Amino acid sequence: DAGVIQSPRHEVTEMGQEVTLRCKPISGHNSLFWYRQTMMRGLELLIYFNNNVPIDDSGMPEDRFSAKMPNASFSTLKIQPSEPRDSAVYFCASSPPGRGANVLTFGAGSRLTVL
């Protein structure tokens, strides 16, 4: 099992540009989570999906952020337009159904720098 796969691992962009982060969850997992980590705010839950449906997006900072999960094996987090304060490490995590839903497996993260 390759685990949760995120891309890109690093992205440097200029303010105003569109950024798309991608995530492939573990096969068979039916819940997917997007987190953001900064020194100031720590790990913040942005949004999570269950069976491809967004369940709670109350952590999404503002309308510039959007997330989609078109199928069980792919999700995107898009920032448009990006701003310097969006610079952070973005983590994707997934968890399986049933009792295993207690355990989240995280990807390696995508480090975003907005200049």
Added chain:
Amino acid sequence: DAKTTQPNSMESNEEEPVHLPCNHSTISGTDYIHWYRQLPSQGPEYVIHGLTSNVNNRMASLAIAEDRKSSTLILHRATLRDAAVYYCILRRTGANNLFFGTGTRLTVIP
């Protein structure tokens, strides 16, 4: 979600046991106690979880107080690879999401 309180940092000597405390005085009867850790430059990693009874796995042990208002993560022999930030999190039964606090930064001294 109920709040947890952890020390900001702890140190341990290599090869010695480490006891990482967590206070959760407002825990409800349906809250599971979860521990995750984050190694430098990596995503968080699941360590262990429990509800009422003490739990053991290959990574660690979780000791839960009888009144469930506190718990302790026990690493039996700290190695340099155990240097990480350890997060204690309460998760309601049936809830899918996890909310991370600030955690305890563990430094292992060779």
